[in-house]
Amino acid sequence: MSIDATSSREPPKGASALAFRSGSADDRATPSRHRERSATRGRKPRRLTIGRIGLYGFVAVAAAFFLLPAVVMVLTSLKTMPEIREGSIFALPESFDLTAWIKAWSSACTGLDCEGIRVGFWNSVVITVPSTIASIAAGAILGYALSFWRVKGADVLFAILLLGAFLPYQIFLYPMVRAFSMVGLYNTLACIVIVHVIFGLPIMTLIFRNFYAGLPVELFNAARVDGGGFFRIFWNVMLPMSTPILIVAAILQITNIWNDFILGLVFAGRENLPMTVQLNNVVNSTYGEREYNLNMAATILTAAVPLLVYFVSGRWFVRGIAAGAVKG
Structure with a gap:
């Protein structure tokens, strides 16, 4: 009597069953995954040296x-x-x-006005949001252009941008004040936003250029063969892969712009003073007894936003740095 080989689907028993189970692709890949994971994390110390x-x-x-x-x-x-x-x-x-916290937020004197640092908080929000978005967008596009589109004079332009990143702000203040005064933008919200975009552009271009330089050039070439133009390749190919570096750029810009003092003092104008300037006014506008609890509460409130941003997205910051923010 002949036996149909396809009629039985039961796995073999004993040693054959062990061989059958170990032959699974997923099971064969599991030890290699464990080895890779342990190699990445390093060997756990067995004793305290x-x-x-x-x-x-x-x-x-x-x-x-x-x-x-x-x-x-x-x-x-x-x-x-x-x-x-x-x-x-x-x-x-x-x-x-919590009396000092309430007073610092709502009724502390910042010069002649006694409305607390909440006014400076909303001014800082209005300044930080457009400045961060505009500087990241400009830096990403410029870094992408310098990485894949070989324009004439790109190296010279990049060197000039890097030079601007390492020069102190103070040497630019007077020329920029004169320039914005001539065009009628000085002491306005648009003025301080443009200033933050200008000063943030060098470092944003640097980190995006280094990130894009680490991506395979074959992706760009394939998009060019398919007929993609400058902005289409950037929007559909490069930008979806830029999440880690976008988070790094956002953390850097939010922290730098929110903590800025000198640019906000010089360019923002009396109606748009950021929170750091208001904090300085709170500390230095005290008459009689100096209220240390009020000053400490105002300082913590001023630093709360950058700390919160970093604590929420700190692990993404480390991933973005490892993905190429300091590479190249």
């Missing part, structure tokens, strides 16, 4: 060194003035008093 203890101690001391001012600021902002005068700066507050 003196060098590792020293490394942990150094990291702990460095973390405490940088966190100590922030802890003192938070504790001081939650204390009343009698507690601050009579107690230690490291002492915990007797009761968590």
